[in-house]
Amino acid sequence: MPKLVTASRFSDPDAAYLALVQARRNLTETQAAEFDSRLVLILANHIGDLGVLQEAIALAKSAGQEN
Amino acid sequence: MSEARKTIYRYDYRRSRDQKGAAVARRPVVVVGAGPVGLTAAIDLAQRGVPVVLLDDADRIGEGSRGICWSKRTLEILDRLGVGERLVRRGVTWKVGKVFSGDELLFSFDLLPEAGHKMPAFINLQQYYLEKALVDRALEFELIDLRWKNRVVSVDQLNDGARLTVETPDGPYRLDANWLIAADGARSTIRGLLGLEFSGVTFEDKFLIADVHMAADFPTERRFWFAPSFHSGQSALMHRQPDDVWRIDLQLGPDADARAEQEPDRVRARLDKVLKPHVYELEWVSIYTFNCRRLDRFVHGRVIFVGDAAHQVSPFGARGANSGIQDSENLAWKLAAVLNGEGGAALIESYDLERIQAADENIGHSTRSTDFMSPHSGAERRLRDAVLALAPKAEFARRMINSGRLSLPKVYDTPLSTPDEDVFAGTAKLGAPLPDAPLIRRDGTETHLVESLSGGFELIYVGDAGREARLCAPHGIKLTVVGEDLQDREGLFASRFDATPGTAYLVRPDQHLCARWRGFNAAAIARAHMRALQR
Numbered sequence: 083m084p085k086l087v088t089a090s091r092f093s094d095p096d097a098a099y100l101a102l103v104q105a106r107r108n109l110t111e112t113q114a115a116e117f118d119s120r121l122v123l124i125l126a127n128h129i130g131d132l133g134v135l136q137e138a139i140a141l142a143k144s145a146g147q148e149n
Numbered sequence: 150m151s152e153a154r155k156t157i158y159r160y161d162y163r164r165s166r167d168q169k170g171a172a173v174a175r176r177p178v179v180v181v182g183a184g185p186v187g188l189t190a191a192i193d194l195a196q197r198g199v200p201v202v203l204l205d206d207a208d209r210i211g212e213g214s215r216g217i218c219w220s221k222r223t224l225e226i227l228d229r230l231g232v233g234e235r236l237v238r239r240g241v242t243w244k245v246g247k248v249f250s251g252d253e254l255l256f257s258f259d260l261l262p263e264a265g266h267k268m269p270a271f272i273n274l275q276q277y278y279l280e281k282a283l284v285d286r287a288l289e290f291e292l293i294d295l296r297w298k299n300r301v302v303s304v305d306q307l308n309d310g311a312r313l314t315v316e317t318p319d320g321p322y323r324l325d326a327n328w329l330i331a332a333d334g335a336r337s338t339i340r341g342l343l344g345l346e347f348s349g350v351t352f353e354d355k356f357l358i359a360d361v362h363m364a365a366d367f368p369t370e371r372r373f374w375f376a377p378s379f380h381s382g383q384s385a386l387m388h389r390q391p392d393d394v395w396r397i398d399l400q401l402g403p404d405a406d407a408r409a410e411q412e413p414d415r416v417r418a419r420l421d422k423v424l425k426p427h428v429y430e431l432e433w434v435s436i437y438t439f440n441c442r443r444l445d446r447f448v449h450g451r452v453i454f455v456g457d458a459a460h461q462v463s464p465f466g467a468r469g470a471n472s473g474i475q476d477s478e479n480l481a482w483k484l485a486a487v488l489n490g491e492g493g494a495a496l497i498e499s500y501d502l503e504r505i506q507a508a509d510e511n512i513g514h515s516t517r518s519t520d521f522m523s524p525h526s527g528a529e530r531r532l533r534d535a536v537l538a539l540a541p542k543a544e545f546a547r548r549m550i551n552s553g554r555l556s557l558p559k560v561y562d563t564p565l566s567t568p569d570e571d572v573f574a575g576t577a578k579l580g581a582p583l584p585d586a587p588l589i590r591r592d593g594t595e596t597h598l599v600e601s602l603s604g605g606f607e608l609i610y611v612g613d614a615g616r617e618a619r620l621c622a623p624h625g626i627k628l629t630v631v632g633e634d635l636q637d638r639e640g641l642f643a644s645r646f647d648a649t650p651g652t653a654y655l656v657r658p659d660q661h662l663c664a665r666w667r668g669f670n671a672a673a674i675a676r677a678h679m680r681a682l683q684r
């Protein structure tokens with residue numbers, strides 16, 4: 083049973099996206115990657131559910147070119 | 150090394166009784182390797198009445214410097230074997246660890262926040278002192294025939310044993326063993342001779358391990374640094390040992406030149422940064438790379454692997470010798486029971502099952518610590534560094550930091566346990582060593598639960614208003630009544646075991662809990678006993 087919610091949850095998705103964009107504006111590639119790592123850790127802990135985290139990892143992998 | 154340590158114990162080679170005649174002697178148990186693990190096996194077997202021949206290719210202890218941290222469970226085992234108190238007196242007791250990032254303290258942890266245990270969470274003691282204590286103890290047993298400068302050079306498996314060729318200063322001789330215990334270390338000759346593969350990972354990072362002699366008032370704690378200013382970009386570890394000796398581990402990365410890095414000038418240049426302004430002498434320096442790997446099976450017919458011969462881990466977490474000593478205690482009572490006809494043949498299989506579970510847990514922990522310390526790629530390092538960056542600000546990140554999760558005994562999932570039918574709270578668990586608790590003997594003297602155990606099967610019954618007078622444990626089980634033979638000094642036995650009047654606990658000879666009931670039922674106890682003996 084999947085537990086990861088992929089339906090939109092923000093009442094204002096544009097505002098959420100903007101917050102993420104603004105957080106990396108003017109960062110170099112390396113700084114942005116470092117920032118993303120910290121953010122991922124914070125969000126992962128907030129979710130606090132290994133199953134959901136693994137589903138999220140699988141979704142992110144399947145949507146990218148790295149594999 | 151020009152400044153080598155001098156503490157070396159030498160032993161004499163003696164021609165043995167098995168080198169005399171033309172006939173090949175046959176011995177019930179031969180242990181190969183008198184390291185900590187082989188010595189433990191020999192002593193435990195002898196203490197259970199089994200004669201042992203113990204072979205070692207060297208004639209001395211203390212050439213190198215390896216293990217320093219001995220865990221509570223190891224100390225409990227060694228206490229049963231008669232050397233635990235001596236080691237604790239000789240060692241440095243510690244329980245606080247600190248982790249730094251850069252030069253900033255991230256957090257500290259207390260390994261044994263609980264009172265009422267005889268043995269401390271850890272002591273630090275040079276491995277050669279531990280080996281010396283075990284050799285002294287082994288020499289007290291007539292049943293142990295310890296032969297130095299006896300190198301095993303060939304092994305043939307027989308249907309009911311193994312045939313060895315042993316080289317000595319008087320030339321080779323042959324020796325048959327009903328059971329052969331291979332405790333011959335990481336480069337195990339026997340593993341090689343049987344053509345057995347070791348599977349797992351080798352870490353590329355090299356580590357400088359130095360023991361220095363120095364008068365310093367650093368705290369008696371395990372201190373671990375990620376990227377301190379005194380050793381840029383890499384990790385460092387410092388531990389106190391007795392005799393004003395300090396262990397310093399410095400990560401050097403994969404490209405370090407192992408020979409050049411051992412040059413005293415080079416070593417001093419690195420250590421000066423850590424230790425200045427202290428004056429110190431180098432006792433021992435070596436460069437290591439680490440492996441996390443194991444044999445697919447530990448039991449191969451009549452040949453049984455224990456310790457580093459069976460599995461290896463990186464030292465972060467102190468699981469090497471500690472887990473090997475636990476292999477030996479697991480095997481000794483089982484082999485003794487099979488040899489004296491009490492145990493079924495499947496008991497030896499349970500050694501394989503239980504100790505592979507333990508090895509996998511240890512390998513898992515050691516691999517994760519080593520991965521955290523030396524990330525495999527830039528991308529992995531970035532994630533690791535993110536954890537370190539968040540740690541001062543967020544508790545969750547501090548808990549992700551892994552500089553070695555320290556060795557705890559494995560809780561076995563094992564057919565030797567009888568599943569619980571009643572509900573139990575508390576910290577005692579089926580398949581785990583008993584948690585310790587302070588008790589009082591009949592004569593009013595103080596003792597602890599673990600040290601009071603007999604070393605055989607034991608039924609601990611919680612007194613129930615005089616009913617115990619009529620109880621009789623099945624043959625082969627010692628009955629101990631809490632409330633009569635022993636009193637629960639501080640109520641800690643009751644809380645750790647969730648003990649209520651009439652509760653009974655069946656304990657294996659290796660001090661692991663294998664069954665428990667809310668009531669005394671002789672038939673159920675006998676069944677659980679047979680099950681634990683695989684009969």
Ligand SMILES: Cc1cc2nc3c(=O)[nH]c(=O)nc-3n(C[C@H](O)[C@H](O)[C@H](O)COP(=O)(O)OP(=O)(O)OC[C@H]3O[C@@H](n4cnc5c(N)ncnc54)[C@H](O)[C@@H]3O)c2cc1C
Pocket residue numbers: 181182183184185186187204205206207214215216217218219276299300301302332333334335337338339358437455456457458464467468469470471472473
């Ligand atoms: C830097 C470092 C730090 C460590 N720190 C810790 C720690 O803090 N805590 C911990 O628990 N572990 C630690 N370890 C691991 C620990 O040292 C080993 O796990 C331990 O020595 C293994 O014991 P053993 O008896 O299995 O093998 P060994 O100690 O290697 O003994 C094997 C014995 O077999 C003999 N032998 C070999 N071949 C033959 C042959 N063919 N015939 C006869 N005899 C033979 C050898 O001479 C030797 O005496 C550390 C290791 C290192 C390198």
